[in-house]
Amino acid sequence: MRTFTKLKMAYSYCNSLFFLLSIFLASSTFALGGNFYEDFDNLFGDVRVDIQELGQSMTLTMDQYSGSGIVSKNEYLFGRFDMQIKLVPGNSAGTVTAFYLSSQGNNHDEIDIEFLGNLSGDPYLLSTNVYADGVGGREMQYYLWFDPTEDFHTYSIDWNPDRIIILVDNIPIRVMKNRKTIGVPFPTKQPMRLYTTLWNGDSWATRWGAVKLDLSNAPFVAGFKNFNANACIAKNGGANCKTFNNGKYRGLDEESKTKMQNILSKWVVYDYCRDLRRYAHGLPFECRKDNLLLDQSE
């Protein structure tokens, strides 16, 4: 009898736990983990999007007719997004493999990681950019310290109200601090969708468009796996995301700062903040010396 009551209690306890859990999941504004089937819709390229392993991995293909891509079902406002990517091998000149967040409509916000392909043996270029209120032009470009076509590597966007951090294998390569207080636009209001695409960018991508896609190498295939989001799913324009992470955002620890400095000193190919030709009439505000130093120190 006793055992029975106990069991019954345990049962109802489990039941209510289960009940609470289902409520939590149903109304959850938190995305943890990730699955290509559940979290994305096909954006273009039809069967060129090939999802495998019950949604844990995917290939995107580009052939002579089309590239391909996916877009997240949810809109997010802040979060960390990780994707393991193995880039198109061989002659990938003209191809662009992209992993980015973007809002829709006018004055859009966007956070980009793009890989610009190259001739066999020539290095890929990793290009990053941030748009806020429709204004971009904040490119930073890097060569990678490994061959990104040989293995999967993890590329991440960590977007929170205080800063945007872009990471490669968990090493920060770029930090953009929120400097709205001094008038620099920063994305904090518009929910964004996450995109993963492979497309023909040969009008500009490789040596500014000089090297075209060589279709005799088609199809071009890039691999993706272990997508992970720890992010706030925006409801009602994102009002629910204001308290994301309880408002606590960590900056870089000393070790990460050192690692980033090392990357910045060796692997940066282009930095808009140093483009005096483009900004002959004055560098963007956030690029002025004091502000730049701030970026790296905080």
Ligand SMILES: *[C@@H]1O[C@H](CO)[C@@H](O)[C@H](O)[C@H]1NC(C)=O
């Ligand atoms: C391609 O390789 C050339 C030669 O090494 C290099 O200048 C260029 O930055 C590389 N990447 C792209 C996307 O052009």
